[in-house]
Amino acid sequence: MAYVERARRTGGVTDYPRAERALRTSLRLRPGGNADALEGLTALAVARRDFRAAERWGEEAVRVAPGRWTSYALLIDAYDGLGRYKAARATRDRMLAVDSGPAARARAARVSWDQGRVRTRRRRSRTRRQPRPRRRARRPRGRRGGYGPGNWPGSGDAEQSLRYCEAGGSASAAGEPEAGACRARALVALGRTAEGVRAYRAALARRPSAEVALRLGELYESLGRPRETRKQWGVVRALVARSAAAGVDESLVLGTLEADHGDPAEAVRVLRAEWERQPGLRVADALGWALHRAGRDGEALRFARRATDRARGGEVRSGLRVSPGVIERAVGLEAAGRRHLEERGG
Incomplete structure (x- = not known):
């Protein structure tokens, strides 16, 4: 699990094969009731976007240890990736029956958000310290149905999104691994493109990601910077190849x-x-x-x-x-x- 977490935080995908070897060794040494290894294999499969494997390991994990809410959260990711949205909602409800704490509620709210239930999501995730947005920012118009080049941070106020992203990056010493890219998207949505470019570059320096590299390339293209755009497509392809070698x-x-x-x-x-x-x-x-x-x-x-x-x-x-x-x-x-x-x- 340490290998999986390190890869998640640093983008070091070569940790994934190491994680798999360790987790499978754990299962071999203790094949019965090994909830830790089963949950670890589920997390690994989700990180690799292998949702079939994540479904298999996740269902076994919740069967072996039905009282662990974290296993349900990973199984939700597997079902979501497979398009099994009814199963994801049912698993969300089972998760909340096991644990209704803040972390579990936040994960449940994300299910509602991902599946189009914005009002439910806002109701579940709202606390006294999270005021309702006062206004909605105008979305940047672009060639993909009016959403811009992959840089809109989601429904709601872009300024508030920026605050949330920056809070995620400063919540701990390491920060949330996606906070830098989240901040970059929000800056671009606000029209602060020069800051957005710098934020994307900083995010990629901290954590290489093919998806983030693609977003930066699309931003370069929208700014009319062809040489940097072409170079960025090469970066994207190199990162995709590196990930594929690690099973991602x-x-x-x-x-x-x-x-x-x-x-x-x-x-x-x-x-x-x-x-x-x-x-x-x-x-x-x-x-x-x-x-x-x-x-x-x-x-x-x-x-x-x-x-x-x-x-x-x-x-x-x-x-x-x-x-x-x-x-x-x-x-x-x-x-x-x-x-x-x-x-x-x-």
Whole structure:
């Protein structure tokens, strides 16, 4: 578990094979009732985006030790990655029955947020020290349905998002590993792009991440800096290859890179294979966008609608790459497309 945590904090993916060897040795030495090893293998699989394995290990972990809320939290991640949203909500309820403390409630609130239940999420996560936002910031308009180049931090006030990100980075000596990239996204959303570039660079220096490197490249591109943009695509590909060697699935990042800055047909191939393995909302969203970029709008519309289907957990997830309205208008459904774009502020 120390290897998994170190990799999470530093981006040192070579720790993942070490973690796997240690955890499997633990299971071999104590094969019965070893909840620690089972939970560790679940955390490792989630970190690698291997949600099938995470589901298998997580279900065994909660069976062996049904009183550990942390195992339920990891199992929720597995179900979410597989598109099993009813199972994720049921597991959330089981988790809260075991532990209703602040950490468990925060994790439960994230389920509601990810699955489009914003009011529920705000009600669960609100405390006296977290006042209701006074206003909503205007979203930057961009080519992906009005959300900008992958840099919008989510629904709500960008200034408040910046405060939360900065609080996460200063909460401990090491800070939260995602706080730097979170801060960069918020700065860009506020139009403070020079500070955003510096924040992205600092975040990557502390913790290499293919996804964050991609966001920085998209920011360079939006600022009209072609040489830095091209260099950044090379950084993204190198980080994807490094992660793959350590067993980490970076198909979403690679597919996004190919769709927008490489070969859209290759993006479709990569993301369709990922959909067959792990049909989550993020994959549906990315595949819909890749199909759109490849000129296959009829297929793209099915996945874009899937990614925003309220009944299946979509619609208000942050960071969607494209609204169904963009594709609906491309296939001649002008009225429906206009309605969807108006609903999403595009």
